[in-house]
Amino acid sequence: MRIIDVIDHTNVLDDELVHREPQDGSGDFRFGSQLIVGESQSAIFVRAGTALDAFGTGRHTLSVANLPILASLIGLATSGRTPFTADVYFVNTKDLPQVGWGTTKPIYLNVTTGLGILLLRTYGVMELKITDPMRFLKQYGVGKPSTRLKDIKERLQTILLGEINNILLKSGVQTLIDANRVLEEIEGAALVTLNEKFQQLGLEVKAFEANPFDTVTVPIEELRDIVPLEM
Numbered sequence: 001m002r003i004i005d006v007i008d009h010t011n012v013l014d015d016e017l018v019h020r021e022p023q024d025g026s027g028d029f030r031f032g033s034q035l036i037v038g039e040s041q042s043a044i045f046v047r048a049g050t051a052l053d054a055f056g057t058g059r060h061t062l063s064v065a066n067l068p069i070l071a072s073l074i075g076l077a078t079s080g081r082t083p084f085t086a087d088v089y090f091v092n093t094k095d096l097p098q099v100g101w102g103t104t105k106p107i108y109l110n111v112t113t114g115l116g117i118l119l120l121r122t123y124g125v126m127e128l129k130i131t132d133p134m135r136f137l138k139q140y141g142v143g144k145p146s147t148r149l150k151d152i153k154e155r156l157q158t159i160l161l162g163e164i165n166n167i168l169l170k171s172g173v174q175t176l177i178d179a180n181r182v183l184e185e186i187e188g189a190a191l192v193t194l195n196e197k198f199q200q201l202g203l204e205v206k207a208f209e210a211n212p213f214d215t216v217t218v219p220i221e222e223l224r225d226i227v228p229l230e231m
Helices: 068-074 133-140 149-171 176-181 183-201 220-225
Strands: 016-021 027-029 034-037 041-047 050-055 058-061 084-092 096-102 107-110 117-121 123-130 146-148 203-210
Touching: 016 133, 016 149, 034 041, 041 068, 041 133, 050 068, 050 133, 068 084, 084 133, 096 149, 107 149, 117 176, 133 183, 146 149, 149 183, 176 183, 183 203
Parallel strands: none
Antiparallel strands: 016 084, 016 146, 027 084, 034 058, 041 050, 041 084, 096 123, 107 117, 123 203
């Protein structure tokens, strides 16, 4: 058994959201071990897949006092030096600017002209931040050596494009000109509604930008993959 007396994570990657120590599985610790949590980090102890005690920025000496939930589970006496097994997850809480997003498939709207379908595409950037490390870890980090932005980007983009589509539908857009006319409104409204959804993931969208819409033309046979219509 190798006791880990100093726990930290200093080499944080730009797109890293969660990092587990040790990387190759659970570690052996003891009360008296030192936990060093850097700026824009939160450290959370996990045992048997359950997220327990959390620590903010600073140097912490592990004790029954600051690990009350874990201590109650393993039944150690105050100031005990008996080793215990756990995982430590470092959650990155810094701002993540310039996170790109875009329409992998066109947004479709039913309109009263032409084929009755308007296909739109757009792209942009957003700024994200993990504001509830415990909630985010429980949903995306536990059980993994690391969680990177790319691991959750598809989920975030699905939520984002769903909100944009809802706003467009409610606006009654019929043309490309209409869509771009309400673009500023869409940016503001999307930021509000996105945060309602993202807060459930432990995230905040601090800024959201969309480029002007343009239209998409696809062969008729490919419409079945975009529009849920019998054709």
